[in-house]
Amino acid sequence: TSFVRDFDSDEPAVVQLRNAVEAYDALASGRDSEAMRYFRKDDWGEGAFDNFVWSAHLAAWNRDDEALAEIFGGLVESGRHGPTRDALELNVQAARAARAGSVREAGTLYRQALDGWRALGMRFEEAMTGLDMAVLLDPADLDVQRAVQNSRVIFSELGAIPFLERLSAAVARSDPLAGAAPTEAVSMAQDEVPAGT
Numbered sequence: 001t002s003f004v005r006d007f008d009s010d011e012p013a014v015v016q017l018r019n020a021v022e023a024y025d026a027l028a029s030g031r032d033s034e035a036m037r038y039f040r041k042d043d044w045g046e047g048a049f050d051n052f053v054w055s056a057h058l059a060a061w062n063r064d065d066e067a068l069a070e071i072f073g074g075l076v077e078s079g080r081h082g083p084t085r086d087a088l089e090l091n092v093q094a095a096r097a098a099r100a101g102s103v104r105e106a107g108t109l110y111r112q113a114l115d116g117w118r119a120l121g122m123r124f125e126e127a128m129t130g131l132d133m134a135v136l137l138d139p140a141d142l143d144v145q146r147a148v149q150n151s152r153v154i155f156s157e158l159g160a161i162p163f164l165e166r167l168s169a170a171v172a173r174s175d176p177l178a179g180a181a182p183t184e185a186v187s188m189a190q191d192e193v194p195a196g197t
Contacts, residue, residue, distance in 0.1 A: 023035050026038075027162075028162045030162070032058050032061065036059075036067070038051075039051045039055040039058065040055070049080070049084070049085075052075060053088055055071050056071050056088060056092050057128055059095070060095040060135060061132070061135050063136070065099050068095055068099065072093070072096065075088065083116060083120055086116060087113050087122075088113075090109050090113035090116060091109075091110075091113045093109050094113060094132070094133075097109060098136035098137055103138075106136065106137060107137065107141070107143055107144075110129060110133050110143075111143065114126055114129050117129060123154050123158075124158065126154065127150065127151040127154035127155050127158075127163070128151075129151075130144075130151030130167075131163060131167050133147045134147070134151070134167055135166075135170045139171045148167060148171055151163075152164065152167060155167065
């Protein structure tokens with residue numbers, strides 16, 4: 001990120017690029033609160049749909065009920081339409097249901113979200129939904145296990161190591177439905193699925 005920080009300019013496009021690079025660096029390094037400051041509601045304007053997506057995942061991983069409610073409200077108020085927006089709304093609704101203890105409803109909504117991302121050919125978001133499930137639902141659940149296995153394959157093929165690490169941490173946690181502390185990234189498990197399998 002140093003090349004962006006060293007580009008000293010107040011031009012809006014440069015500032016936006018610099019902030020985005022620093023946010024993605026924070027995200028990949030597990031500095032979630034720093035990343036979330038960039039993917040905030042103020043940046044949910046026109047053309048910033050990715051900020052909704054990343055905000056939703058970060059809120060789920062950190063079990064932030066207030067942020068999940070705000071993101072859901074922002075999606076509704078945005079007036080956005082289409083299958084991508086609908087799949088994301090399912091992710092957010094599923095996370096909120098999981099946090100409310102409605103595990104069966106959450107599972108149903110997550111399956112619908114997975115179907116939506118798969119139909120769109122958005123494999124990375126399909127994998128990210130599996131990660132959300134691993135964080136918020138019981139990793140011993142068969143649907144969660146299938147989603148996790150699929151996520152491992154996709155992340156491995158894409159070389160998305162930080163997300164593989166998050167997935168391993170989520171699956172390895174001792175209390176499957178713990179609601180307090182966020183899942184911390186740890187080193188990848190030895191049995192990660194290699195790319196192309």
